[in-house]
Amino acid sequence: MFVASAAQVDLPPVETLDPFVRSALAAVLAALVVLLVGRLFVTPAVVRVVRSRNRDNPTIQEATSLYLRVVVLTVAVVAAVVTAGYGDVLTDSALVVAAATLAIGVAGQDVIGNLVSGVFLVADSNFNVDDYIAWNDREGTVEAIGFRTTRVRTIDHREVTVPNTELAANAVVRPFARSRVRKTVRLPFDYGADVPAVRAALVPVVEGTEGVREEPDPTVSIAEFGEAAVWLRVDYWVANPMETDVAAVETTVTDEVKRVCDDEGFPLSPPTYGHLSGDVTFADSG
Known part of the structure; x- marks a missing residue:
């Protein structure tokens, strides 16, 4: 019986690999480094700072962690593209820039609006998770504030997903305390x-x-x-x-x-009054 050990496996030198494979490996390695550094060091450090300065605002703590994860992922993708040698596609290609501008302007208008509204809602110290709010003849308890939407649980325990723009553009009141x-x-x-x-x-x-x-x-x-x-x-x-x-x-x-x-004996229905108009004529009986 032939048993191969890890020491007996000869890996080809990196220089002998196909250029495309080398680029792919370098891109994956760059993305992994950015993800690891961001998730293990940058995100926890920033979240700790935000938590220490906003102990009574759990909303901004959760949102900071979520937004940082997305930023780290975006940076990792960009790092992978640049490391693979396609960085000029992101900067020099007029076609890519035009397509991105068109996509953002047409398809992403509502998304960007909801994202910006979500940032303002998160930054508002008077708007937090677990707050009981009322807006547009609706009311409920805020359960989560996301990128595009906010989850609200109504009095009858139904979960409603509300676009952030709706909450940012309309009056949101807290007519009562949380309890x-x-x-x-x-x-x-x-x-x-x-x-x-x-x-x-x-x-x-x-x-x-x-x-x-x-x-x-x-x-x-x-x-x-x-x-x-x-x-x-x-x-x-x-x-x-x-x-x-x-x-x-x-x-x-x-x-x-x-x-x-x-x-x-308190009448809930008030008496109904009517107004009559016209002429009254009396006939002569004689």
């Missing part, structure tokens, strides 16, 4: 309704509803004077929206408010 969410019920009453009595009847009922926070206290206030009704608003706070079924609490509060108004 609570404010809800409002608007109610129309006749102008003859006893507003203090309505307030005294509704506040204890809302306070006693399961899922409603004791602090801040629920409030009942006048929101608007309409043409045929005075509108009251009931404001209350629900516990952590990611741990509480907010929709169920809203339904319970609405049902309880309706029940109290019926029991106490």
Whole structure:
């Protein structure tokens, strides 16, 4: 039986290899060196500096690591191309430059817009992962901020992918702290309704509803004077929206408010007034 050992295998000198193979090996080696240095030394060092200066901002820490990995990969590809002897293709080829410009201008417009928006969102200290936000009549908890999109989990536990440009171009508010969410019920009453009595009847009922926070206290206030009704608003706070079924609490509060108004004789539907116009003619009965 013939057994070959590693010492018995004769490798051909590098000089005798085909030029294309030598270029390919050099390109792979250059890419590996850049990747190793970037992933093992540069990225960890930069992330440590960012973490030390932004301890309360986990978003920018995660984004820095992600962006650096992409930069390192890009540099590795460029280093491989240059080492292989095709660097002039990147710099001297008008065709390549024109094609890249066209691709960026046409196909990459939205991508670049989302990328730039993502950078601004990451740099904003008031916009972080785990923040509960509201925008364009939608709301939820930020789970991750990526290059092009931001992942948001809604109250009903659905995951929504939002383009970064949508969040950057529109007003994003935090109407409540991370541990609570404010809800409002608007109610129309006749102008003859006893507003203090309505307030005294509704506040204890809302306070006693399961899922409603004791602090801040629920409030009942006048929101608007309409043409045929005075509108009251009931404001209350629900516990952590990611741990509480907010929709169920809203339904319970609405049902309880309706029940109290019926029991106490507070008409929720104001009377409807109409305007008549025209002539009135009386016929002579004689």
